[in-house]
Amino acid sequence: MNQFGFEFNISIAEIILQVFSKNAIELEAGYIPFLADNESKADIQVECFKGLQTSNLETLKLLFEAKNDEQRFYSIYETSEGLCFAIYNQQTKDEIQQIAYLNKTFDYWKIYSTDAISLKYPMGPIIMHYLTLYTDAVLMHASCAYDGKTGRMFSGFSGAGKSTISMIWSKAGAQIVNDDRLVIRNINGNFYVYNTPMYYADISKKAPLNAIYLISHSPVNKAKKLTGALAVSKVMAFCIQNNFDKSFIDKRLEFFYKLSQATAIYELGFVPDQQVVTYITENEKQG
Amino acid sequence: MDIQTLSQIKSKFVARQVADELVIVPLSGNVAQMNELFTLNETGKFIWENATSNNTNASLVQLMTEAFEIDESTATSDIETFLKQMDILTKYNS
Numbered sequence: 001m002n003q004f005g006f007e008f009n010i011s012i013a014e015i016i017l018q019v020f021s022k023n024a025i026e027l028e029a030g031y032i033p034f035l036a037d038n039e040s041k042a043d044i045q046v047e048c049f050k051g052l053q054t055s056n057l058e059t060l061k062l063l064f065e066a067k068n069d070e071q072r073f074y075s076i077y078e079t080s081e082g083l084c085f086a087i088y089n090q091q092t093k094d095e096i097q098q099i100a101y102l103n104k105t106f107d108y109w110k111i112y113s114t115d116a117i118s119l120k121y122p123m124g125p126i127i128m129h130y131l132t133l134y135t136d137a138v139l140m141h142a143s144c145a146y147d148g149k150t151g152r153m154f155s156g157f158s159g160a161g162k163s164t165i166s167m168i169w170s171k172a173g174a175q176i177v178n179d180d181r182l183v184i185r186n187i188n189g190n191f192y193v194y195n196t197p198m199y200y201a202d203i204s205k206k207a208p209l210n211a212i213y214l215i216s217h218s219p220v221n222k223a224k225k226l227t228g229a230l231a232v233s234k235v236m237a238f239c240i241q242n243n244f245d246k247s248f249i250d251k252r253l254e255f256f257y258k259l260s261q262a263t264a265i266y267e268l269g270f271v272p273d274q275q276v277v278t279y280i281t282e283n284e285k286q287g
Numbered sequence: 288m289d290i291q292t293l294s295q296i297k298s299k300f301v302a303r304q305v306a307d308e309l310v311i312v313p314l315s316g317n318v319a320q321m322n323e324l325f326t327l328n329e330t331g332k333f334i335w336e337n338a339t340s341n342n343t344n345a346s347l348v349q350l351m352t353e354a355f356e357i358d359e360s361t362a363t364s365d366i367e368t369f370l371k372q373m374d375i376l377t378k379y380n381s
Contacts, residue, residue, distance in 0.1 A: 063316065064317065233324040246314060249314070257305060260305075
């Protein structure tokens with residue numbers, strides 16, 4: 001159930017976002033399990049306003065457009081103080097539903113909305129993406145299973161089997177951190193995986209990241225360890241990125257280089273049944 | 288593709304060395320090209336790094352023969368093969 005209020009502290013990947021407004025904010029159900037104590041010190045502030053200010057968009061330099069043949073998600077413009085985001089209504093395509101401004105240090109948002117749901121899709125995931133540029137982290141299209149000892153992340157193209165392999169690990173007793181979108185953080189050289197608020201409610205979770213599998217369906221289970229530039233590029237390809245800025249790419253490349261040094265990375269062709277769990281654990285023992 | 292075109296295209300990419308290889312990532316203004324990453328082996332890395340406005344195919348052949356201790360015909364073939372593979376990057380030169 002959605003929750004209403006004037007100020008919320010939300011903890012995503014142990015980073016505190018203070019979301020506040022003079023008007024009531026409606027927080028969607030997926031965010032509720034991520035609420036933190038309002039006394040927690042905020043890392044990032046998100047100030048919300050009711051009403052749009054779109055008049056100056058045409059004067060700004062367009063940096064990036066997130067769209068495909070069917071849908072337009074958001075456009076990013078350059079301002080003297082940072083970035084400006086025009087967020088489009090996902091039903092009407094070109095109608096702007098929100099305008100958001102982010103400062104150059106990625107720690108202060110101003111969001112202007114047509115309604116009270118300030119973090120509605122895709123604004124929420126955009127904030128999560130720029131939260132990863134604020135700290136040493138990345139946002140991934142991936143699933144993660146944690147068996148109490150080892151955290152394994154599974155990534156791949158759409159239809160590769162991220163949810164399927166999550167269900168297989170769940171049946172084997174592992175906790176599924178999430179099966180679609182994850183934050184990876186580097187904390188003093190140790191890598192951790194976190195789930196993020198989704199459209200459905202799920203508790204906030206964290207797991208160590210010990211192995212990464214780039215998955216695809218296969219007639220037999222087979223794993224191949226990746227190293228070097230190939231490991232870096234193949235994992236980074238599944239990171240959510242806005243690559244219009246050189247510094248963003250530099251930061252991502254550095255992150256994935258360190259990740260590839262600290263974590264085993266495999267290509268995994270798998271048969272979707274329980275035997276893949278045994279195959280993976282035995283393969284890891286052999287190194 | 289020729290060396291001069293490659294030297295122009297390089298500014299549209301961010302490169303990072305990983306061991307003896309190079310990962311190159313395009314700067315992009317849309318999501319379509321966002322997850323296209325490329326890896327270059329040691330030979331490709333050498334050609335990429337030396338593809339500058341000052342170098343020609345001939346001068347690059349000379350550099351390669353010295354760096355890798357190979358003959359001119361091998362160096363010429365390596366450069367031609369690499370430049371042909373780099374045709375995939377021409378879409379970024381706009």
